[in-house]
Amino acid sequence: MLKYFCCLLLLAQFHFASAQNTTPDQFLGYPLGSKFAFHSNIIDYFKAIQTANPDRVKLVQYGSTNEGRPLMLAFISSAENIANLEKIRTNHLKSVKLMEGKPDAGVPPIVWLSYNVHGNESVSANTSMKVLYELLNKENALTQEFLKNMVIMIDPCINPDGYERYTQWYNRVQNATPDVTPFALEHDEPWPGGRFNHYLFDLNRDWAWQTQKETQQRIVIYNQWMPHFHADFHEMGSSRSYYFPPAAKPYNKDVTPWQRQFNELIGEYCRKYFDKNNWAYFTKNDYDLFYPSYGDTWPTANGAIGVTYEQGGGGRAGLGIKREDEHDTLTLQNRISHHYATSLATLEAVMSQKERVVSEFIKFHEDAANAPVGNFKTYIIKSKGNEERVRSFGDWLDKQGFTYGIAGKSLSTRGTELTSASEQSLKVENNDMLISAYQPKSNLLRILFDPKPVLEDSVTYDVTSWGLAYVFGLKAYGLKEKLTPAAYQAEQIRNPVPATSPYAYIASWSAAEDAAFLADLLKNGILVKSSNVPFEMDKITYKAGTLIITKKGNENPSFDKLVTSLADKHHVRLVAAKTGYVSSGADFGGDNVVFLKTPKVVLVSGDGISATAFGAVWHYFEQQIQYPVTIINASRLASLPWNEIDVLILPDGRYSELINDKQLEAMQGWVRNGGKVIAMEGATDAFLNKPGFALTKKFSEKKKDTDSFKKFGDQQRADASDSSPGSMFQITMDPTHPLAFGCNEAYFTIVRDAYERDFLKEGWNVGYFTENNYKAGFVGNKMTDKLKNTLIMGVQEIGRGQVVYLMDDPVFRAMLYNGKILFSNAVFR
Numbered sequence: 054m055l056k057y058f059c060c061l062l063l064l065a066q067f068h069f070a071s072a073q074n075t076t077p078d079q080f081l082g083y084p085l086g087s088k089f090a091f092h093s094n095i096i097d098y099f100k101a102i103q104t105a106n107p108d109r110v111k112l113v114q115y116g117s118t119n120e121g122r123p124l125m126l127a128f129i130s131s132a133e134n135i136a137n138l139e140k141i142r143t144n145h146l147k148s149v150k151l152m153e154g155k156p157d158a159g160v161p162p163i164v165w166l167s168y169n170v171h172g173n174e175s176v177s178a179n180t181s182m183k184v185l186y187e188l189l190n191k192e193n194a195l196t197q198e199f200l201k202n203m204v205i206m207i208d209p210c211i212n213p214d215g216y217e218r219y220t221q222w223y224n225r226v227q228n229a230t231p232d233v234t235p236f237a238l239e240h241d242e243p244w245p246g247g248r249f250n251h252y253l254f255d256l257n258r259d260w261a262w263q264t265q266k267e268t269q270q271r272i273v274i275y276n277q278w279m280p281h282f283h284a285d286f287h288e289m290g291s292s293r294s295y296y297f298p299p300a301a302k303p304y305n306k307d308v309t310p311w312q313r314q315f316n317e318l319i320g321e322y323c324r325k326y327f328d329k330n331n332w333a334y335f336t337k338n339d340y341d342l343f344y345p346s347y348g349d350t351w352p353t354a355n356g357a358i359g360v361t362y363e364q365g366g367g368g369r370a371g372l373g374i375k376r377e378d379e380h381d382t383l384t385l386q387n388r389i390s391h392h393y394a395t396s397l398a399t400l401e402a403v404m405s406q407k408e409r410v411v412s413e414f415i416k417f418h419e420d421a422a423n424a425p426v427g428n429f430k431t432y433i434i435k436s437k438g439n440e441e442r443v444r445s446f447g448d449w450l451d452k453q454g455f456t457y458g459i460a461g462k463s464l465s466t467r468g469t470e471l472t473s474a475s476e477q478s479l480k481v482e483n484n485d486m487l488i489s490a491y492q493p494k495s496n497l498l499r500i501l502f503d504p505k506p507v508l509e510d511s512v513t514y515d516v517t518s519w520g521l522a523y524v525f526g527l528k529a530y531g532l533k534e535k536l537t538p539a540a541y542q543a544e545q546i547r548n549p550v551p552a553t554s555p556y557a558y559i560a561s562w563s564a565a566e567d568a569a570f571l572a573d574l575l576k577n578g579i580l581v582k583s584s585n586v587p588f589e590m591d592k593i594t595y596k597a598g599t600l601i602i603t604k605k606g607n608e609n610p611s612f613d614k615l616v617t618s619l620a621d622k623h624h625v626r627l628v629a630a631k632t633g634y635v636s637s638g639a640d641f642g643g644d645n646v647v648f649l650k651t652p653k654v655v656l657v658s659g660d661g662i663s664a665t666a667f668g669a670v671w672h673y674f675e676q677q678i679q680y681p682v683t684i685i686n687a688s689r690l691a692s693l694p695w696n697e698i699d700v701l702i703l704p705d706g707r708y709s710e711l712i713n714d715k716q717l718e719a720m721q722g723w724v725r726n727g728g729k730v731i732a733m734e735g736a737t738d739a740f741l742n743k744p745g746f747a748l749t750k751k752f753s754e755k756k757k758d759t760d761s762f763k764k765f766g767d768q769q770r771a772d773a774s775d776s777s778p779g780s781m782f783q784i785t786m787d788p789t790h791p792l793a794f795g796c797n798e799a800y801f802t803i804v805r806d807a808y809e810r811d812f813l814k815e816g817w818n819v820g821y822f823t824e825n826n827y828k829a830g831f832v833g834n835k836m837t838d839k840l841k842n843t844l845i846m847g848v849q850e851i852g853r854g855q856v857v858y859l860m861d862d863p864v865f866r867a868m869l870y871n872g873k874i875l876f877s878n879a880v881f882r
Contacts, residue, residue: 116270172215219247253668461539588638598794
């Protein structure tokens with residue numbers, strides 16, 4: 054009998070154990086937070102939990118990273134909700150007019166929790182396992198209520214490549230017992246750090262622009278679900294406590310009263326957890342809701358409640374770091390506890406207002422579609438002469454989920470030209486792009502088109518001007534009248550292979566794809582020329598920079614087929630020329646029609662170099678134009694085989710310890726023999742006032758005496774007076790110089806610093822500021838004077854070579870359309 058009872062007891066214990074999910078500790082084989090879990094371990098845990106709970110968890114791979122790691126999204130809810138997940142999704146989209154038809158049932162709130170957008174803010178991904186386990190813990194009455202009342206989405210790691218760069222390094226160098234000494238090796242993360250993705254882009258700045266693979270794939274599924282709430286989990290400096298809402302000012306003026314109100318409510322729920330545990334925190338500082346390309350602001354502009362959480366720690370914190378000022382040691386386990394608490398507080402807050410969360414979201418989109426706010430009811434994009442640029446813009450509109458079309462007829466009206474903010478008479482033509490404000494995503498559209506966003510506070514976190522007309526270099530107008538677009542279909546360019554080879558093919562140089570076309574031609578061994586002056590042929594005028602691909606020098610039998618196929622691939626329309634004679638300008642054999650070299654390009658990386666500036670150039674070559682670039686460590690600059698290099702690119706960085714006078718002399722000799730240096734932003738300091746280089750510091754007036762009675766409490770605002778976190782300026786350009794070929798007459802850029810360079814006395818001042826080139830965004834009053842009468846882009850010719858000085862980064866965040874063209878000129882011309 055005793056034996057039988059023991060068997061029953063063991064069976065009951067086994068049944069109880071099998072009914073419980075595996076904890077993170079059990080799955081990992083160590084206490085959660087005592088080590089950093091590798092990304093594959095985290096994903097395997099999510100898969101194991103899905104296998105054990107197929108009725109309550111659905112795991113979806115929505116993409117992969119540049120390094121091949123999966124991007125995963127877990128849906129967690131009640132068995133009933135998971136069984137009806139697709140119906141919930143479609144009813145939700147129908148309720149906000151993003152899918153045709155009427156919903157046949159209401160939907161629960163949809164909450165998306167995003168962890169680890171910055172790779173070395175690695176507490177987030179580790180926290181996601183604890184959140185997943187507790188949501189499915191049947192012993193937890195609160196989380197079971199969450200599942201009944203919500204659909205919860207967890208992205209355990211938005212940035213797997215950055216996360217693995219950090220965790221692989223940390224797990225290699227950490228002591229057997231974590232060393233909490235702040236100056237220990239395990240708190241000294243090497244360049245480039247794990248914050249960024251493979252191409253060293255900040256994914257938390259990419260939501261609006263979608264330049265990166267991870268973002269593009271994530272926004273596809275985001276638009277398929279349009280969550281009511283999106284929470285973004287981060288870390289900040291290890292000496293800091295914890296930030297949760299309310300957010301800091303400035304808020305974008307288009308954040309609704311309801312969104313502001315709920316931002317306050319989130320703070321109330323978070324405070325309950327933190328006050329109960331005596332955890333330190335702060336609110337209303339640092340993290341604002343202004344720039345619409347973060348993981349909180351982009352969802353907010355899409356009608357969601359978007360919030361950011363910031364835990365003190367980051368890559369420097371490791372598994373534990375001693376904080377003398379706080380009289381404590383901050384551990385990974387502490388950090389997990391805090392993010393776990395705000396994860397639950399988020400869900401509690403949403404559940405407390407579940408009906409209104411849904412109803413306000415519906416109202417947001419109904420108002421946008423039926424009665425959009427703002428001055429403009431229609432946006433017109435002029436297409437003639439900018440067809441490829443407008444096609445690229447259409448691709449971007451598709452990614453955002455906007456609807457658009459063409460005018461479909463000609464008409465005369467009045468509209469506000471967005472870059473000048475001037476009202477003008479406007480001739481709308483049939484093929485002009487037309488975007489109506491009467492659509493569910495109208496609020497996001499209005500915010501992104503805004504040429505002069507209103508700042509309620511000058512202390513901001515990032516870029517303060519981003520208007521689409523500036524960014525894409527568009528001739529765009531806002532109309533007060535409502536116009537309905539006709540159906541739009543992008544023109545498919547097909548260049549037929551001629552029966553007889555022409556004398557030459559002519560291709561325009563006015564679009565980013567033209568640079569990719571040139572790169573493809575050069576990689577395939579095609580000889581390409583460029584006209585440095587405008588010319589006319591058969592009553593058609595061609596601009597300076599136009600590409601000319603002559604039969605002479607390209608006698609390969611497959612020449613015509615190759616050139617036309619590459620042109621089709623890059624949406625380039627070719628003109629077949631029967632002669633090399635032009636009616637005005639330079640004949641194709643003249644001195645002003647020059648050969649474009651196939652350059653060997655070297656890009657500098659490593660300690661002292663801005664990781665994001667390097668990454669932007671790297672991405673430009675590998676992803677935008679797919680042209681080979683050789684990457685070297687900055688420490689190799691002293692021993693480069695100069696005779697094997699054509700172009701050397703120095704991204705923004707500190708070069709004082711990387712380039713000495715002897716190396717500058719060797720570099721100058723190489724330039725004299727035909728080499729080209731492209732020095733960007735801080736890299737230009739290496740040439741400042743150096744013998745043989747023409748770059749000098751702008752003359753500054755004597756500084757005023759220091760204010761002896763300045764107020765300590767005004768320090769932050771005093772610092773802001775000498776800053777520009779990212780404001781829009783129009784650069785005055787010399788359009789006749791090859792560096793400016795193909796760029797619009799109005800060239801706009803985002804200014805983040807003032808380098809105070811004088812105009813070149815020996816060389817070409819291609820781009821510069823005069824007295825007032827400011828367009829929009831915040832610029833401190835001290836910075837304003839520094840940005841007057843200063844060189845932005847210059848070219849110095851030394852012997853047969855060049856030094857290109859770029860005090861502005863034209864490929865910053867891969868945002869600026871004209872910048873891509875200008876940088877292509879710097880490389881290839």
